[in-house]
Amino acid sequence: MKKQDYITWDEYFMGIAIFSAERSKDPSTSVGACIVSEDNKILSVGYNGMPIGCSDDEFSWEREGNPLDTKYFYVCHAEMNAILNYTGPYMKGAKLYVTLFPCNECTKAIIQKGISEIIYLSDKYADTNATRAAKKMLDATGITYRKYQPINREITISL
Numbered sequence: 770m771k772k773q774d775y776i777t778w779d780e781y782f783m784g785i786a787i788f789s790a791e792r793s794k795d796p797s798t799s800v801g802a803c804i805v806s807e808d809n810k811i812l813s814v815g816y817n818g819m820p821i822g823c824s825d826d827e828f829s830w831e832r833e834g835n836p837l838d839t840k841y842f843y844v845c846h847a848e849m850n851a852i853l854n855y856t857g858p859y860m861k862g863a864k865l866y867v868t869l870f871p872c873n874e875c876t877k878a879i880i881q882k883g884i885s886e887i888i889y890l891s892d893k894y895a896d897t898n899a900t901r902a903a904k905k906m907l908d909a910t911g912i913t914y915r916k917y918q919p920i921n922r923e924i925t926i927s928l
């Protein structure tokens with residue numbers, strides 16, 4: 770008889786998004802993303818970080834102050850990185866697993882790439898206009914989104 774306690778597709782891909790977030794240098798919010806084809810093949814992964822060539826030791830990780838001296842103008846979001854990291858030709862019908870609901874800017878790229886479903890872990894910025902605008906575009910384009918439902922399985926990885 771086959772092993773019964775294997776992880777689901779959702780656990781597998783959200784697990785990879787969560788693990789990818791561990792690469793982030795952002796001290797307040799680490800975000801990870803995993804893009805998966807219709808037939809459950811991983812196409813790409815990403816996490817939030819400074820663009821290539823913009824040193825994450827030199828660019829600011831501050832949240833407040835002069836906007837030019839905060840992270841917000843510079844950091845590349847996890848979803849954007851996952852989309853840009855993909856070198857293949859075809860992303861139509863793909864699913865995006867992401868640890869934080871996409872912002873409006875990433876949503877534009879998600880739409881243009883033909884991603885058809887978003888599975889997210891946290892929606893902690895639901896009350897911001899960036900998230901409201903993202904949902905407005907997703908609703909208009911028929912891209913579905915659903916909150917990941919954890920089943921509280923604990924898996925420990927020793928590295």
Ligand SMILES: Nc1ccn([C@H]2C[C@H](O)[C@@H](COP(=O)(O)O)O2)c(=O)n1
Binds near residue numbers: 795871
């Ligand atoms: N969907 C998102 C939203 C935000 N991010 C990144 C951008 C920042 O590095 C961080 C949010 O920082 P906070 O304002 O919580 O200090 O998360 C992303 O990658 N994807």
Ligand SMILES: [Zn+2]
Binds near residue numbers: 871
């Ligand atoms: Zn974004």
